[in-house]
Amino acid sequence: MxxxxxxxxxxxxxxxxxxxxxxxxxxxxxxxxxxxxxxxxxxxxxxxxxxxxxxxxxxxxHPDIIAAARDQLDRLTLTSRAFVHDQFAAFCAELGDLTGKEMVLPMNTGAEAVETAVKVARKWGYDVKGVPAGQANIIVAENNFHGRTTTIVSFSTDSVARDGFGPYTPGFTIVPYGSADAIRDAIDANTVAVLIEPIQGEAGVLVPPDGFLSDVRRICSENNVLFIADEIQSGLGRTGDTFACDHEGVVPDMYLLGKALGGGVVPVSAVCADTNVLGVLQPGTHGSTFGGNPLACAVARSVVALLNTGxxxxxxxxxxxxxxxxxxxxxxxxxxxxxxxxxxxxxxxxxxxxxxxxxxxxxxxxxxxxxxxxxxxxxxxxxxxxxxxxxxxxxxxxxxxxxxxxxxx
Structure with missing residues (x-):
């Protein structure tokens, strides 16, 4: 002992x-x-x-990840996004290929990826779907865990994470996890996205009923609503596929990635989506000094290479x-x-x-x-x-x- x-x-x-x-x-x-x-x-x-x-x-x-980090440490660690560095384009292209998405927006932490997705979904709702200004709503699940920023805890049902941090951010509708009917019933003309974990980790590794993710995909497509999959814990090999959504052959509109993307070396997160979604962002609308920094990109590229082997x-x-x-x-x-x-x-x-x-x-x-x-x-x-x-x-x-x-x- x-x-x-x-x-x-x-x-x-x-x-x-x-x-x-x-x-x-x-x-x-x-x-x-x-x-x-x-x-x-x-x-x-x-x-x-x-x-x-x-x-x-x-x-x-892991030797491949450490080697990538050491090599990059000797060359360049930070430029900010005011400039472009030599690892950036390859990182975005390789992660985009892994997810099957046209565009990648790199950030640092998982919570930042979720906050980014919330902003992008709302912006998409106003600019593309035509939702009236300030009226966008996003559907989320009970017992979710997407981070602990003030916006995210606003739609948490965990009293420990939420209580004492109000006033809370409006614009979220909470439904039971695993109920496609509840999601369908909650959608209205101003719904811009459904944000869920394909498997709820913090809640106790809760796996939804078979067919749930497929139903969510269909409901979102039928109602012109974005399907955002928080794969920050479930993605990148953990569940036996690259993404937990792969178990039902489902492709969301946005993948949210983090944790393993940094290889246990540096915090790296990303939002991956097609141009018709991430293209709503323009210079100045969102950013991060360290997001997509050279060290992070080099490490994440080594992670993507490991995953590409299967x-x-x-x-x-x-x-x-x-x-x-x-x-x-x-x-x-x-x-x-x-x-x-x-x-x-x-x-x-x-x-x-x-x-x-x-x-x-x-x-x-x-x-x-x-x-x-x-x-x-x-x-x-x-x-x-x-x-x-x-x-x-x-x-x-x-x-x-x-x-x-x-x-x-």
């Missing part, structure tokens, strides 16, 4: 004293990582089963099937339910055995790092480079935790 030493305790105490308490991290202090493994300041090793909320799909320190999508599908098969055997043995797709799972623990935080702390003491969400649910999203042996060990540790707690209850 792993125990915290004086050095860990000292660093945790300093962090607690000198940072705003907007996170409640597990009591581990990491100083080195490689692949699916991280090492703390005391030399203890852990299997990373969170992957930076899918920002580390390709593992810690190796990681196939690996996530294969290991994901194994993950879900093994987790399914724990249902009724201390686990209430398992959801997810590919190498991504939400695991509902019997509340009688403890909270999700309790379970994650017990896993940490056994050398496995995971993250809780909402009550007794934990999320598992190991790097796609994880070996099956290491994946099995992590699942074994989860089984050990729940079995021991069942024996004591």
């Amino acid at each position: 792993i125990q915290a030493t004086t050095r860990t305790s000292e660093l945790l105490e300093l962090s607690e004293a000198r940072t705003a308490h907007n996170y409640h991290p597990l009591p581990v202090v990491i100083e080195h990582a490689e692949g699916a493994w991280v090492t703390d300041v005391d030399g203890n090793r852990f299997i990373d089963c969170l992957s930076g909320y899918s920002a580390l799909n390709f593992g810690h320190g 190796e990681f999508q196939a690996r996530a599908k294969q290991l994901g099937a194994h993950l879900h098969e093994r987790l399914g055997k724990l249902v009724g043995q201390g686990v209430v339910a398992v959801r997810g797709r590919g190498l991504w799972a939400g695991v509902d623990i019997d509340p009688a055995l403890g909270t999700g935080r309790d379970i994650c702390e017990a896993l940490m003491r056994r050398g496995v790092l995971a993250k809780d969400t909402h009550g007794s649910t934990i999320r598992l999203a190991p790097p796609i480079v994880i070996t099956q042996e290491d994946l099995d060990h992590a699942i074994d540790m989860l089984a050990e935790v729940v079995h021991e707690r069942r024996a004591k209850s």
Whole structure:
């Protein structure tokens, strides 16, 4: 069993004293990582089963990504968008080809990509659809997680993320997740977009009913409404396909990408759409000093190159099937339910055995790092480079935790 030493305790105490308490991290202090493994300041090793909320799909320190970053660091890191650099055009073209979209708008964080999409959808509604000024509305889903900016929390149903940050931004209609009928009923003449996560990650890796994404695509097309897919967590190989929308053969009007696009090295996000959508922006209407910077573009290009091989999508599908098969055997043995797709799972623990935080702390003491969400649910999203042996060990540790707690209850 792993125990915290004086050095860990000292660093945790300093962090607690000198940072705003907007996170409640597990009591581990990491100083080195490689692949699916991280090492703390005391030399203890852990299997990373969170992957930076899918920002580390390709593992810690993937050699191709690190090589691209090092090469670019020696040459050029920032120009701002006041100038064009030599990585920019290739990045936009290659990511556009990956998504099948004509245009790419690079930003930095996932929340920035969502904010960008909101602005673009409204601008498209006024300039193209003809919605009266100031009347555009966007349909979103309950239990969504798109970020924590003031506009985004305005349409959150998570009281922790939302409460105390008003006044809230109007222009959003919230409907139950997974209900195509609710979306259809909510659309009116001023609706410009439907913004959804193809799989809701923060909510507990909730997978919508089969056919839901296809229905959303059809409803949006029939009503001249943009379909915006927030693939910031679900995209770029995590679910066994390049995008979670691919599981139903659905192509949204806008892809929102982030997290894994930066390879675990730098924050990179992007909005990808065709010219008839992103073309509504003109110089001065939107921007970011660091968006599409040379370092970010070089790193993201290496990520796109990895995805173009198809190796990681196939690996996530294969290991994901194994993950879900093994987790399914724990249902009724201390686990209430398992959801997810590919190498991504939400695991509902019997509340009688403890909270999700309790379970994650017990896993940490056994050398496995995971993250809780909402009550007794934990999320598992190991790097796609994880070996099956290491994946099995992590699942074994989860089984050990729940079995021991069942024996004591």
